[in-house]
Amino acid sequence: MTGNRPNPIRETDDAVRAEARALLEEARFGALGVLDPESGAPMVTRVAVGTTPGGAPLTLISALSQHTAALGRSAACSLLVGEPKPTGDPLTHPRLTLQCDARFVARGTPEHDRLRGRWLASHPKSKLYVDFADFSFVVLEPRGGFLNGGFGKAYLLTAEDLLPPA
Amino acid sequence: MTGNRPNPIRETDDAVRAEARALLEEARFGALGVLDPESGAPMVTRVAVGTTPGGAPLTLISALSQHTAALGRSAACSLLVGEPKPTGDPLTHPRLTLQCDARFVARGTPEHDRLRGRWLASHPKSKLYVDFADFSFVVLEPRGGFLNGGFGKAYLLTAEDLLPPA
Secondary structure, eight states: OOTTOOOOEEOOOHHHHHHHHHHHHHOSEEEEEEEOTTTOOEEEEEEEOEEOTTSOEEEEEETTSHHHHHHHHOOEEEEEEOOOOSSSOGGGSOEEEEEEEEEEOOTTSHHHHHHHHHHHHHOGGGGGTTTSTTEEEEEEEEEEEEEEOSTTOEEEEETGGGSOOO | OOTTOOOOEEOOOHHHHHHHHHHHHHOSEEEEEEEOTTTOOEEEEEEEOEEOTTSOEEEEEETTSHHHHHHHHOOEEEEEEOOOOSSSOGGGSOEEEEEEEEEEOOTTSHHHHHHHHHHHHHOGGGGGTTTSTTEEEEEEEEEEEEEEOSTTOEEEEETGGGSOOO
């Protein structure tokens, strides 16, 4: 069915790992996929995106949102980051798909306070709502991912590939 | 837990229905959520987006892509459209989440030929690959959705809400 076109998965090297980390570090928002608690079907919403000091993706979401209820029921989720430029075919722009497990960060913990400070430095407008009682920081612990660098250029990534170099 | 903040779901009216349809009609790409066939977890990727003459979202995807294999196993999917402008808080920009069932369109059928012509008018660059044997048109039949118009402005939509007015 695929004719003569080759399998698009290429070998992951340090340049690919660096590009994947850059796409994540530069992201200010992304598309989060969760499982709808009622139907079990996928549900994709836009969320704000930052990172933890360890390099994992981080989001700040409201308990009033459907994705938050979904993550409370099933931690399995996926995050897409890497926005196309305004010109050119958007499918030629690199993007990163991560498979993650969501972990809610409890308020009043040292981890929450560290993440709050780091988040406000990168997302200053969220000071308007970061302390609302319905908002939670959620670390999206990566299990793996893949980088799509445009047609025919795809790379699989492990959780370790996504960590900053030691 | 939510303090005094009200439930953000508002009443869906004709202006909301028109905004949802406009977000879909204007989309050239979106974030597609599918179920990973191996793990059952969500997986989000970028896909090209158009519409059918009846107003349903349409995509053109390759059998070499992970999302295509996933949709072949489970038709349940979700599509996020509505890109933020380059300036301002990206979470204040309206976006539309659809819950859909994917339906592959067989080549050589009148429906395929109609969709191909319409697609090439809105996505002229895809003439480079639209006829590759591994590419398929897939109609994303909406079951429902919700429009997020910014903080505290969310609207539930039925499949009928998403159809153009008769």
